[in-house]
Amino acid sequence: MSKNNERYALLINYEFCTGCHSCETACKVENNLTHGQWGIKVAQDGPRKLENGKFEFIHVPIPTSLCNLCEDRVNKGKLPSCVQHCQAAVMSFGPVEELAEKISKPQMVIFTPV
Amino acid sequence: MWTGPGCHNGCGVIYYHKDNEVVGIEGDVNNPINQGRLCMRCINYLESTNHPDRLKWPLKRIGERGENKWERISWDEAYDIIVEKVRDIQKNYGPESIVAMEGTGRNIVWQVNYLCYSAFQSPNFTLGFLSGDSCYMPRAAVEGVTNGDFFLVDCSQQFEDRYENPEWRAPEYILIWGSNPLPANADGFFGHWIVDLMQRGSKLIVVDPKLTWLASKAEYWLRIRPGSDAALAMAFLNIVITEDLYDHDFVGKWTNGFDALAERVKEWTPERASSICWVDKDTLIHAARAFGNAECAAIHWGVAVDMSVPGVATAQSLNSLVAITGNMDVPGGNILVQYAYGQGLAYNYGFENVPEEVAVKRLGNEYPLRQMGFGANAHEDAVLEAIESGKPYPIKMLWLQTTNPIANMAGEAPRVYAAMKKVDFCVVVDLYMTPTAVAFADIVLPAAMSSERWGNRNWYTPLRTITKVAEYYEAKSDEDIILELGKRLQPEFFPWKDNKDWYDWIMLNEAFESGMTFDELQEKVYSFPKFEYKKYEKGLLRPDGEPGFNTYTGKLELKIELYEKWGLDPLPWYQEPRESPYSTPELFEEYPFVMTTGNRAYEFFHSEHRQLKLNREFHPDPIMDINTEAAAKLGITEGDWVWIENRKGRFKQRARLDEFMDPRVIRAEHGWWFPEKEAAEPSLFGVFDSNCNNLTSMCDNGPTGYGAPYKNQIAKVYKCTEENSQIMPSTQVTRLGGFPYVKK
Ligand code: SF4
Ligand code: SF4
Ligand code: SF4
Numbered sequence: 023m024s025k026n027n028e029r030y031a032l033l034i035n036y037e038f039c040t041g042c043h044s045c046e047t048a049c050k051v052e053n054n055l056t057h058g059q060w061g062i063k064v065a066q067d068g069p070r071k072l073e074n075g076k077f078e079f080i081h082v083p084i085p086t087s088l089c090n091l092c093e094d095r096v097n098k099g100k101l102p103s104c105v106q107h108c109q110a111a112v113m114s115f116g117p118v119e120e121l122a123e124k125i126s127k128p129q130m131v132i133f134t135p136v
Numbered sequence: 137m138w139t140g141p142g143c144h145n146g147c148g149v150i151y152y153h154k155d156n157e158v159v160g161i162e163g164d165v166n167n168p169i170n171q172g173r174l175c176m177r178c179i180n181y182l183e184s185t186n187h188p189d190r191l192k193w194p195l196k197r198i199g200e201r202g203e204n205k206w207e208r209i210s211w212d213e214a215y216d217i218i219v220e221k222v223r224d225i226q227k228n229y230g231p232e233s234i235v236a237m238e239g240t241g242r243n244i245v246w247q248v249n250y251l252c253y254s255a256f257q258s259p260n261f262t263l264g265f266l267s268g269d270s271c272y273m274p275r276a277a278v279e280g281v282t283n284g285d286f287f288l289v290d291c292s293q294q295f296e297d298r299y300e301n302p303e304w305r306a307p308e309y310i311l312i313w314g315s316n317p318l319p320a321n322a323d324g325f326f327g328h329w330i331v332d333l334m335q336r337g338s339k340l341i342v343v344d345p346k347l348t349w350l351a352s353k354a355e356y357w358l359r360i361r362p363g364s365d366a367a368l369a370m371a372f373l374n375i376v377i378t379e380d381l382y383d384h385d386f387v388g389k390w391t392n393g394f395d396a397l398a399e400r401v402k403e404w405t406p407e408r409a410s411s412i413c414w415v416d417k418d419t420l421i422h423a424a425r426a427f428g429n430a431e432c433a434a435i436h437w438g439v440a441v442d443m444s445v446p447g448v449a450t451a452q453s454l455n456s457l458v459a460i461t462g463n464m465d466v467p468g469g470n471i472l473v474q475y476a477y478g479q480g481l482a483y484n485y486g487f488e489n490v491p492e493e494v495a496v497k498r499l500g501n502e503y504p505l506r507q508m509g510f511g512a513n514a515h516e517d518a519v520l521e522a523i524e525s526g527k528p529y530p531i532k533m534l535w536l537q538t539t540n541p542i543a544n545m546a547g548e549a550p551r552v553y554a555a556m557k558k559v560d561f562c563v564v565v566d567l568y569m570t571p572t573a574v575a576f577a578d579i580v581l582p583a584a585m586s587s588e589r590w591g592n593r594n595w596y597t598p599l600r601t602i603t604k605v606a607e608y609y610e611a612k613s614d615e616d617i618i619l620e621l622g623k624r625l626q627p628e629f630f631p632w633k634d635n636k637d638w639y640d641w642i643m644l645n646e647a648f649e650s651g652m653t654f655d656e657l658q659e660k661v662y663s664f665p666k667f668e669y670k671k672y673e674k675g676l677l678r679p680d681g682e683p684g685f686n687t688y689t690g691k692l693e694l695k696i697e698l699y700e701k702w703g704l705d706p707l708p709w710y711q712e713p714r715e716s717p718y719s720t721p722e723l724f725e726e727y728p729f730v731m732t733t734g735n736r737a738y739e740f741f742h743s744e745h746r747q748l749k750l751n752r753e754f755h756p757d758p759i760m761d762i763n764t765e766a767a768a769k770l771g772i773t774e775g776d777w778v779w780i781e782n783r784k785g786r787f788k789q790r791a792r793l794d795e796f797m798d799p800r801v802i803r804a805e806h807g808w809w810f811p812e813k814e815a816a817e818p819s820l821f822g823v824f825d826s827n828c829n830n831l832t833s834m835c836d837n838g839p840t841g842y843g844a845p846y847k848n849q850i851a852k853v854y855k856c857t858e859e860n861s862q863i864m865p866s867t868q869v870t871r872l873g874g875f876p877y878v879k880k
Binding site for chain 1: 172174319334352353750796
């Protein structure tokens with residue numbers, strides 16, 4: 023997955039990931055994955071109560087080794103399927119360097135699955 | 137184009153198709169509604185369109201009802217059988233003995249009623265035994281008399297440029313009441329707009345018995361006792377009024393009955409509401425203050441508002457809260473929405489085609505809101521009673537299109553099952569063989585899915601089209617089925633050539649103000665009518681062009697003058713559920729949980745999608761929520777199958793332990809049946825085994841006819857064992873005459 027020798031990645035703004043499963047489903051459909059297989063999997067922490075009385079309830083989608091960063095779609099000029107369908111619009115795709123510049127707030131993470 | 141495999145929304149999708157078959161689907165990134173985003177139901181659309189279980193051609197029952205034995209017939213044969221039956225019933229009993237029902241989704245809101253009124257000539261169109269019309273109808277009826285228009289959170293959905301629109305601003309607070317909009321997507325509202333708004337600074341107040349993801353992010357979470365919403369809503373009003381947080385200017389100029397409202401809600405002090413609603417008092421006070429003090433704030437409300445006996449009073453209070461805080465039709469408040477280009481075909485479409493002497497026989501006609509046309513449909517509880525008693529006249533035929541009542545919509549499902557078995561003739565139109573079809577149908581007709589039909593969507597804005605790109609065996613669009621049958625029965629009311637011709641007619645002739653033809657709109661894909669805020673100031677709401685609201689007095693009615701004329705309480709009120717910790721404390725000892733039902737999941741739309749492998753991988757079994765300690769006391773651990781039981785019946789689901797649930801409250805899922813199980817009775821796809829509606833009741837409505845206690849029954853919980861699971865509920869209902877402990 024490289025154009026001009028750049029590494030590509032997914033940036034997740036997980037503060038607002040709702041755990042809606044759209045990314046997981048989009049990946050399964052796009053890559054025709056069988057029962058029990060995932061190109062991306064949403065991990066969950068919480069809900070649990072913090073000492074300040076607020077709740078921690080976090081989801082983070084984790085691309086697996088089956089993620090190919092939607093090479094076919096990207097080559098056609100489209101967004102990766104998970105990025106396009108993410109209902110909370112918390113995923114971005116791009117070169118690592120560009121994504122790193124977008125890390126502007128807490129609760130963000132960059133994945134480089136390939 | 138627009139789709140929805142069975143849903144209320146209107147997300148833009150792009151289909152890829154080859155030789156009349158859809159081979160791919162993705163979100164349309166250019167569509168301002170969803171901007172490419174989709175929920176898993178649309179993403180997995182292909183599995184449902186091409187599923188081997190889909191109905192392929194018309195079927196006629198050859199065995200006994202419930203045996204699941206069918207013979208393939210042609211459409212002509214099916215129509216001939218139906219026409220003969222209809223004629224026979226019309227002649228011997230009167231057209232009113234035919235009842236047509238629909239559920240929800242599949243972009244049907246006006247088609248089945250048109251068939252009922254115009255082809256069958258019966259006034260008895262109704263929703264598949266949805267007791268008290270308890271889904272949006274109570275809210276809609278209240279809005280009809282108080283504002284004359286619906287409201288929605290201002291998420292910029294009315295503007296093509298969305299969040300970039302210079303007039304728009306994000307609400308400071310969004311009060312989410314009785315809804316989990318992220319999976320629900322109800323009423324033309326894309327749930328994740330709420331997350332868009334959170335990303336743009338909106339803060340949340342959430343009223344929900346469950347700590348949902350949204351509730352966990354809220355500044356204030358009010359963990360309400362299900363069914364006590366009207367009391368809590370009045371407490372909100374009381375705090376905003378007594379602490380003088382209301383908009384004097386708006387109240388003075390544009391509303392009617394403020395003093396009476398203030399007087400009425402006075403008794404709903406935070407203390408009283410807190411003890412009745414099981415909500416923390418300080419949280420309640422702070423939440424109401426935050427809402428009242430906000431520069432702009434909006435309410436997003438859900439079906440929980442409707443699903444109690446005082447449902448209309450809850451809706452009235454929340455509507456009043458938006459109004460007196462000055463948040464009606466302002467940026468970042470609740471916008472008054474109208475059907476795009478005035479194309480508001482609804483349940484009254486075609487009612488004028490019912491002969492006058494028959495129209496007055498509509499079941500439930502005694503309720504004034506119905507007579508006045510706020511909801512033209514018949515009262516489903518009255519329909520049930522008519523089937524059971526034959527009074528005021530017998531019901532001889534049921535037409536069920538896009539509804540699967542015993543799996544889903546009908547309160548007191550075992551009672552409805554017994555009643556439906558008594559009806560002479562029943563037609564089911566659906567995508568799959570459902571439990572309802574197996575149990576009752578004489579004829580089953582295969583319906584097309586959205587990629588296989590023309591259509592449009594006007595709920596609410598923009599107006600958008602559905603484009604036919606595929607065909608599936610002999611399945612027909614709902615409109616084509618209605619049209620072809622209508623032509624045979626009352627051709628004068630069905631002049632259109634086909635599905636698309638009908639839409640063209642609607643777009644040009646039925647209260648449609650844009651002058652676009654169907655093809656023109658299809659070229660554009662969607663079209664946004666011009667939107668303006670504060671329409672009441674500009675004379676844009678009333679037919680006479682005067683400023684004000686489209687109501688009886690021209691004001692926004694905090695006290696509903698029309699109710700008073702009709703002998704109804706014009707102000708909000710509260711009533712305990714018929715069975716509750718306070719109305720029946722002794723019974724509550726035996727059934728020590730308040731049960732709420734119907735929480736939404738991303739995987740399913742009501743009773744749909746249970747046959748899809750992918751969706752079931754995410755969500756294989758029905759789930760109920762119970763407090764961790766309450767479960768421990770009952771010896772229940774995570775994932776155990778448990779029975780939930782009350783005096784009406786029982787059902788089983790898997791326990792999910794939740795330390796944040798009130799230990800006196802449980803929460804169950806609805807719509808469950810198991811397409812993988814045996815279709816024939818006594819199994820009937822296991823439709824009663826996990827059915828929360830074994831415990832709900834019919835015919836327990838408010839004085840307007842609206843509202844029913846779907847979400848506030850009391851129940852007990854115990855673990856499933858081999859011993860106590862000898863007789864499954866489906867067998868109990870279909871073979872043993874129902875649950876022995878039902879007291880009628
Ligand atoms: S980018 Fe990776 S995780 Fe996302 S859909 Fe494509 S293959 Fe799956
Ligand atoms: S689609 Fe987006 S919001 Fe939904 S689970 Fe995946 S990352 Fe989270
Ligand atoms: S809400 Fe889900 S099912 Fe409904 S149209 Fe949107 S993506 Fe499709």
